[in-house]
Amino acid sequence: MRHLSLVLFSVLLPLVAVAAKAADSAGTTPLYVTLEREPVQFVEPHYRAYVSAESNRFAFRVPAGYRLSGDPASGTLTLANRDGNGSITLAVWGPLPSDGAKLSPDTFRDPLLRDHPNAVITQEVWRDNAGGGGPGFDLQWKATEQLVACKRVVYVSSAAGVIRFTVTGSRATFPGLQGDLDSVILSLQTTTNGSKPKIPPMADRS
Secondary structure (H helix, E strand, O other), rough: OEEEOOOOOOOOOEEEEEEEEEEEEEEEEEEEEEEEEEEOOOOOOOOHHHEEEOOOOEEEOOOOOEEEEEEEOEEEEEEOOOOOEEEEEEEEEEOOOOOOOOOHHHHHHHHOOOOOOOOEEEEEEOOOOOOOOOEEEEEEEEOOOOOOEEEEEEEEEEEEEEEEEEEEEEEEOOOOOOOOOOHHHHOOEEOOOOOOOOOOOOOOOO
């Protein structure tokens, strides 16, 4: 493993480490991220990301063709696709509801629109995962006269709190990017005792 500066990687290494910060209700929490290659062989290498935040650890599969970067100022990790026309981000949003209730879309809708004043919500969805899942919102806004930008923001519950995922692209790339985001959310695993999350191995496609 070796530490890398937090810039967009032009290549993925078998095992790399980056550092970033993510916002939560108490302020900022340092995140430490490693990439590990899937143990089975593929024509194109596949990777898992492991994220540590104090005693909390997260793990998920990186979609094929994506590169990992981190932004220490915003506390956001970014997965950018090789074509340069889409990206997935992950950030720690905050704690779970104190009463143990499922995440409610009402908690996130208005703050999300305040953060995107030029956007409209075109659809609301729900995405399940090992932590129980959470609500998602599809946004659209006019980036230029010719370009409409699309974003899906999903808030999912985990043992360590609420994780916010986003995927951003154009109307042409958005359907495929949504599938990539779904694969990340479905693979998310969390532990709160410092142990390494376990992700089931992928089938060998060599």
